[in-house]
Amino acid sequence: MSHPVNINPVRGLLYQARYSPEHPAVIYEDETVDYAHFTESVRRLAGALARSGVGTGDRVAYLGLNSEVFLRTMFAAWWLGTVFEPLNFRLAPREVAGLLTRSTPAVTIVEPGHVPVLEAALPLAEGYDGGSVVVVDTDPAVPWTPDGSRGVEASGDDGAAAASWTTLGTYAAGSADDDAALPEPFEASDGDLAVLMFTSGTTGQPKGVRLTHGNLFWNAFNVDSLVDTRRRDMNYAVAPLFHIGALNSFTVRALVRGNTTLVRRTFVPSQVLADIEHYGVNTTFLVPAMVLGLSQDPAFEQARLESLRGLICAGAPVPPVVISLLKSKGVPVQQAWGLTETAPFATYLPTELTYEKAGFAGMPMLYTEVRIVDPATHEPVTEPDVRGELWVKGPNVADGYWQDDRATAAAFTDGWFHTGDIGYQDADGLYYIVDRLKDxxxxxxxxxxxxxxxxxxxxxxxxxxxxxxxxxxxxxxxxxxxxxxxxxxxxxxxxxxxxxxxxxxxxxxxxxxxxxxxxxxxxxxxxxxxxxxxxxxxxxx
CATH class of the missing domain: 3.30.300.30 (ANL, C-terminal domain)
Structure with missing residues (x-):
């Protein structure tokens, strides 16, 4: 007889707080937060969200750069069974407005530097009442200095958005009675929605990818089956966490399994090189452009990077020249391929094949199926070295797009996700990505x-x-x-x-x-x- 298993990442966080309370969970702005204190901050924010009426299935949005508060907000949302919605901090107000209109978050937590963007976006978000807005005033990297004329009371000039604003310090403060009213953490199963993540939309309107707790959980199983990661590893989060690659390659898993995550707000090559050496970084996710940036920095030649045994490079095809640059440092670039819809990995090239199969996307993840099909007929391509579109199926693959039946029907067939990537499989069964079909x-x-x-x-x-x-x-x-x-x-x-x-x-x-x-x-x-x-x-x- 089978029994449901609670796969909410909050369960792992509470486990670490119980058995490793003093172990560092997050290092941010060179301040260390152990598991006991990080979990307590998550609990308090979850209580504040619950008091403001946020419940299962609601959306909690975050607009800002990588930070400890970003991670805290995510786990607080999951505590309540709420959907975490990380917004692209590079978007213009009108673009943010479009996402708010479509997702209608109950609460948006925003960093001070992005308050003007949100203020401009809310009046443009048609049919959305603005929900509640919480301004981060506890982050030493971005101190909150209200302009006095508005403080934290705001509404759209034309009345279109009537969001209530407060600061995080005030919002998360609660009494003992409030704490007692906090519900037990939500027990999540495979089908429960965890993250709403909008694609970059470089070819049209962004699509909201529905990532479930099962998608996150099975990606972790896939990674653990192939990548050399270990308990107590030092993880490095420098790629933008509003993308699934940076978020779910290592960072969610790191906080579940008791590792430490060093968070940097932005990518500065010289700082990254120094951090890897100083902190003994073991795992990180970077896109090829970042790795190239490291190799071109003046500090690269003298940098010591030997601690880095889990460098996954994905997000775009990895040029062999990039792999060669890291080989001189004894760091095998571990190539992977996937999309937001695959949470993120569909294939992976293990370290023993880094140089023999340079540029390849690798083998399917253990619990994921990959096939190549003729893009015109949708018939499977079985011959090696014949190009076609890659389709992916597995428990790590999203079930569709947010409130977009047409896009879902176009991209999914009997559980197979049409990636839009063209590639082939060689005689050894490894996949090579050629390009995007549309390009x-x-x-x-x-x-x-x-x-x-x-x-x-x-x-x-x-x-x-x-x-x-x-x-x-x-x-x-x-x-x-x-x-x-x-x-x-x-x-x-x-x-x-x-x-x-x-x-x-x-x-x-x-x-x-x-x-x-x-x-x-x-x-x-x-x-x-x-x-x-x-x-x-x-x-x-």
């Missing part, structure tokens, strides 16, 4: 995948970053355009030099016909190339 360029009747060219451009000694897009062409249908960012102090290569360099590595029909030099190649909040913005730059050039 494919058709030139002269040939299919060209920009990521193939971008990997080659990453090897050019004068190029710091590169993107490849298609542009209309009367003769060829589309022509290939390279958008290039040169290393500081170096010249951007000419198109002739670029074609000569690429011609040694690529077929001639894949060579760029045009190039555009830019100061910075646009990327979105997850570190992926922002192809919409890049195409517009090319169009205007």
């Amino acid at each position: 494919m360029i058709i030139t002269g009747g040939e299919n060209v995948y920009p990521a193939e060219i971008e990997r080659v451009l990453a090897e050019h000694p004068d190029i710091a970053d590169a993107a490849v897009v298609g542009a209309p062409d009367e003769q060829w249908g589309e022509r290939i355009v390279a958008v290039l960012q040169a290393h500081p102090g170096r010249e951007t290569p000419t198109i002739e030099e670029l074609r000569e360099f690429c011609g040694q590595r690529l077929a001639r029909y894949k060579l760029p016909k045009d190039m555009l030099a830019v100061g910075t190649v646009p990327r979105n909040g997850s570190g992926k190339l922002d192809k919409v913005t890049i195409r517009e730059l090319v169009r205007q050039s």
